Amino acid sequence: MRIFVVSDTHGNTKEFLDKVSIMGKPDLIIHLGDYIRDGIEIEGGTGVKTIMVKGNGDYFYSGYNEDEILSIKDKKIFATHGHKYSVRYGINNLIYKGQEVNADLILFGHTHIPLLIEEYNIMIMNPGSPYIPRGFDKKKTFGIIEIDRNISGKIIEIS
DSSP states (O other): OEEEEEOOOTTOOHHHHHHHHHHOOOSEEEEOSSOHHHHHHHHHHHOSOEEEOOOTTOTTOTTSOSEEEEEETTEEEEEEOSGGGTGGGOSHHHHHHHHHTTOSEEEOOSSOOOEEEEETTEEEEEOOOSSSOOSSSOOOEEEEEEESSSEEEEEEEOO
């Protein structure tokens, strides 16, 4: 299963949608917040089911959760925006939550800085932002997760 992971679109989905049209549709898209309405737009624009979690900028979207736990191909995915876990100051709280829910994969955003690491046998991804990149490189990015027997991931640059 191929999953595109995007976060922190902040009202601009064009470049992400353009890249999706070039790369071909994934099986699923996960939008990690800021803004929910962008996730809705992405789902409509691609025709691909999009799972969305609320970010700190999604105050008025009461029909969505700040955290989601998904089960895909016997793998447990913990998806969150990250602000509740103070990810700007480190990811320890996020890792503890991932361990608590027995996650195989943790997906988070909020920092706008892409990250792909493995800690305690848990893959951890922040797809960065396709609109307002931060960090050393300041490249616009999103993530791809492949799930079969194992989980693999990569960060994709949007040029």
